[in-house]
Amino acid sequence: MLFDMVLASKEDILIVEDSPAISMLLKNYFEKLGYTNIHACNTGHSAIIVFKELVDEMKNPIVFLDFMLPDMDAHSILTQILEIQPNARVVLETATEKDDEGIKELIRLGVYQYIEKPIRFENLKSIMNTIENEQSFFEKDSDKTGSNIQEKNSSKIIEHLDFLLKSSSQISIGLMEQVLGVSSEFFSSYLEKLEKDGKIISLGDKKEIACNRCDSVKITQIFYCPSCKGSNFKLGKLLEHYDCGNISEEKTYENDLCPNCGKEIKALGVDYRVLQNHYICNDCKDFFPDLSTDYLCLKCENKFKLEDARWKISKSFKVLNIS
C-alpha cells in the first residue's frame, strides 16, 4: 500500500514544445523536481495522440504547451485536449503577459496557468507546487458526497482561490464557488480584504454563460473549422495570386512560384497579396479569418451553442495583482 502511494505520488508530464533546447531544459527541471514520467512532443499532432494514450491509461498528465507551434494553433490543441479530458491541466508557455488578448482568450478556453518565457526554475517550481497542492485539496474531498464542507481546511481554500485569481483577468463569484466547491461565505471576507488592498476591483453584477443542462458556469469556449467542424488548425499566412486566383499558404509558393499555375509571383500588391492571420484547417485545407465556436461544460461535458446558453448573474471582479 505504501509502495503504491510512493509510485503514484508524481504525475505524468507532457511537454509540447518545438524547440529541442527548451524541451530539454524543461525535462531537466522536472527531473530535478522528482518527476520521472516525462513525455515530450514537438508537434501539436503528436501531442494529441500521446495525450489521448495517457488519458486512456487513466492518467491526467500536466501539459506544458508552447504558445507557438508550427503545425497547430494553441486554440486548436487546447480544444482537442479539452474534448479528450475536460479536467485537463494545461500550462501555457508564453513570451507575453496574461493581459495580452490572445492569452486572455486562451485562459478563457481553459488554460490552467501560464509561465513566461524565458522559463525560470523558480517560477516552474512554484507552478508545480500549486498544482500538487491543488491535487491534494481535491483528492481529499472527491467522492465523499455529503461530507461537511467546513472540514475543508480554510487556508487551503484561500490558497486555491489565490491560484484561481492569479490565472484569471476577470472572474465571477459563481465560478469561484463552482471551482472551489464551497459557498462564497467561506471566502467573502478574504475577497473584501483583497478589494480593500486594491488587488481586485468589483465590476458589480455580470451576466455569464451557464450550461443549459446542469446549470454550471464552469464553461469554456471551444473552436473548430467552419467547413469540416474539425479542431485541427493553425494560424498562418496565405498568398493570393491574382492571375489565377490561387490562395494557399506562403510556404506552398516554393521559389516564388505559384503552386497552381507555376508562374512566378513578382510584386506584392501588384500581382499577389498577403492574407495575414488566417486559420488554416489541417484536415480539409480550407482557410478562414475567424473560427466557429461552441461552448463546452467542463462539469457535464455538454456542448451547446451561444443561442442555447443559459445565463446567470453574479458579482464579478477584475484581478489586478495577486502575489
Ligand SMILES: [Zn+2]
Ligand atoms: Zn453542464
Ligand SMILES: [Zn+2]
Ligand atoms: Zn476543416
Ligand SMILES: [Zn+2]
Ligand atoms: Zn497562379
